[in-house]
Amino acid sequence: MTTPIANRYDFVLLFDVKDGNPNGDPDAGNMPRIDPETGEGLVTDVALKRKVRNYVGIKHGNQAPNMIYIREGSVLQEQRRPAYESAGLDEKDRSSEEKARRFMCDNFYDVRTFGAVMSTNKFNAGQVRGPVQLTFARSQHRILPMDHAITRVARETEARAAAGGQTEMGGKSTVAYGLYRAHGFVSPHLANGDKGTGFSDADLDLLWEALAAMFDHDHSAARGTMATRRLVVFRHSSALGNARASDLFGCVSVGARTESPRSFGDFDVQIDRSALPERIELLEIV
Numbered sequence: 001m002t003t004p005i006a007n008r009y010d011f012v013l014l015f016d017v018k019d020g021n022p023n024g025d026p027d028a029g030n031m032p033r034i035d036p037e038t039g040e041g042l043v044t045d046v047a048l049k050r051k052v053r054n055y056v057g058i059k060h061g062n063q064a065p066n067m068i069y070i071r072e073g074s075v076l077q078e079q080r081r082p083a084y085e086s087a088g089l090d091e092k093d094r095s096s097e098e099k100a101r102r103f104m105c106d107n108f109y110d111v112r113t114f115g116a117v118m119s120t121n122k123f124n125a126g127q128v129r130g131p132v133q134l135t136f137a138r139s140q141h142r143i144l145p146m147d148h149a150i151t152r153v154a155r156e157t158e159a160r161a162a163a164g165g166q167t168e169m170g171g172k173s174t175v176a177y178g179l180y181r182a183h184g185f186v187s188p189h190l191a192n193g194d195k196g197t198g199f200s201d202a203d204l205d206l207l208w209e210a211l212a213a214m215f216d217h218d219h220s221a222a223r224g225t226m227a228t229r230r231l232v233v234f235r236h237s238s239a240l241g242n243a244r245a246s247d248l249f250g251c252v253s254v255g256a257r258t259e260s261p262r263s264f265g266d267f268d269v270q271i272d273r274s275a276l277p278e279r280i281e282l283l284e285i286v
Contacts, residue, residue, distance in 0.1 A: 002198065002200035002201075002202060002203075003200060003201070004188065004191040004192045004196055004197075004198050004199055004200055005131070005186065005188045005191050005192075005199055005200060005201055005203075005204055006188055006192075006239055007188060007235055007236055007237065007238065007239060008186065008187060008188055008236040008238070008239055008240065008241040009185075009186035009204070009233055009234065009235055009236065010183070010184070010185055010186070010233075010234045010236075010245040010248050010249070011183070011184045011185075011186075011231065011232060011233040011234065012181065012182075012183060012184075012230065012231075012232045012249060012252045013048075013134075013137070013181070013182045013183070013184060013211060013228065013230070013231055014179060014180070014181050014228070014229045014230040014231075014254065014269065015137070015179075015180055015182075015215065015226060015227060015228045015229055016177065016178060016179045016180065016226065016227060016229055016264055017175055017177070017178050017180070017223065017224055017225065017226045018176070018177050018224050018225040018226075018262075018263070019174050019175075019176060019177075019224040019225065020174055020175065020222065020223040020224020020225060020226060021172075021173050021174055021175065021222050021223060021224070022041070022043050022047075022175065022178065022180065022223065022226060023042070023043040023044060023047045024173065024222075029173075030173060031145050031147065031173045032143070032145040032173060032174070032175050032178075034143065034145060035138070038142070039142035039143065039144075040138050040139045040140075040141070040142060040143065041138070041139035041143040041145075041175060041178045041180065042136050042137065042138055042139075043136065043137040043180055043182070044136055045133075045134040045135060045136055045137075045182070048134050048137065048182060049110070049114055049134065050070075051210075051214040051215065051218050052110075052113075052207065052210045052211065052214055053068050053070060053071065053109075053110050054214070054217065054218060055209075055210040055213060055214045055217055056068060056109050056110070056206060056210055057071060058217055059206075060109075064106075064107040065106060065107050065108075065109070065112075066108075066109040066206070067107055067108045067109065068108065068109060068110050069104065069108040069110050069111050069116055070110055070116070076118070076120075077120065077122045077123055079108075080100065080104065080118055080122075080123035080125050081123055082103070082107075083099075083100035083103035083104055083123065083125055084096065084100060084123050086103065087099060087103065091122075091123065091124070096124075097124050097125060097126045098126065100118075100123065100124065100125035100126070101118070101125045101126040101128060103125070104116070104118060104125050104128070105128060105197045105198055106198065109203065109206070111128055111130075111197065112130075112197040112198060112199050112203060113130055113131070113132045113197070113199060113203060113207065114130040114132055114133070115127075115128040115129045115130025115131075115190075115197070116128050116130075128197060129190050130190065130197060130199075131186055131187045131188065131189075131190035131191040131196075131197060131199045132184065132185070132186050132187075132199070132207060133184065133185050133187075134182055134183070134184045134185075135182050135183045135184070136182065137180040137181060137182035138180065138181060138182075139178040139179060139180050139181075140179045140180070140181055140254045140256065140267065141178075141179070141256050141261055143175050143176075143177075143178045144175075144176065145173055145174070145175055146173065146174055146175070146176065147171055147172070147173050148171065148172045148173070148174065149169060149170070149171060150169070150170045150171065150172050151167040151168065151169055151170070152167060152168050152170065153166065153167055154168070155168060156168065172222070174224060175224075176262065177261055177262045177263065179229070179254070179261065179264060179267055181254060183245070183249055185245060186199075186204065186207075188239040189239060192239075208231065208233070208285045211228060211231055211285070212228050212231055212285055212286045213228070214228070215227050215228060228286050229264050229269075229286065230252075230269055230284070230286055231284070231285040231286040232252055232271060232282065232283070232284055232285075233282070233283040233284075233285055234248040234251075234276075234280055234281070234282060234283075235280070235281040235282075235283060236279065236280060237279040237280070237281070238279070242277060242278065242279040242280055243277040243280055247275075247277065248276075248277075248280065250275070251271060251272045251273070251275050251276060251282075252269070252270070252271055252272075253268075253269070253270045253272070254267055254268070254269050254270075255267065255268045255270075271284075
């Protein structure tokens with residue numbers, strides 16, 4: 001049995017995209033998400049968690065204790081079935097819910113990390129609050145989403161081929177360049193105790209590893225070039241914490257050197273170590 005984490009952490013994640021769509025908005029024709037008031041780009045926390053899940057799934061082959069609960073094509077009730085069958089639990093017994101919840105935390109990395117709602121009628125495993133949470137990522141400058149017309153020489157159906165013409169039309173949305181910033185929080189009180197997930201130091205190390213390398217295993221033509229540029233972690237000396245997260249995030253500043261940045265080199269990223277409160281350790285993972 002691993003020991004849950006004992007310290008609080010806050011972190012800043014910087015990543016970028018070049019000539020790609022970092023997170024399409026299904027309500028806007030899958031165009032890159034954008035704040036209409038400021039023109040800043042957005043990437044949801046759900047999209048970032050998906051990439052962490054994918055990395056962990058690739059590295060550990062979906063094997064316990066690092067299986068992935070929310071994965072492509074999975075049926076969630078069936079994902080919970082082993083929690084009941086392995087221990088011979090009775091769905092009519094209300095005490096089975098807590099035992100099933102513990103099984104899910106022990107065997108599924110994303111449940112142990114991000115939490116999950118598993119309280120439907122079939123194989124009820126309750127609800128889990130995860131110790132790791134992320135914000136939306138926001139670009140550090142205005143972006144201009146672009147829609148490109150593309151063509152292909154093949155036909156999808158015989159009827160289209162018979163209709164003549166040499167090409168079929170399609171579309172592709174990109175951002176020329178965007179540097180995005182997200183904030184994250186790791187709360188030990190949600191890892192410890194009877195209701196805690198058991199999120200451990202080994203799990204934390206895997207989280208840093210995934211955040212640093214997740215884009216290297218998520219390439220596609222639609223996403224262009226994406227990479228983690230900075231992962232700055234603030235380690236508190238206690239579980240309760242020694243400073244406000246907002247003050248720590250203020251120690252990391254990002255400024256564009258040009259009006260239309262096109263690379264990470266067009267930004268100045270500064271870390272003000274002199275502003276760090278006492279009993280805070282700064283870790284630069286990337």
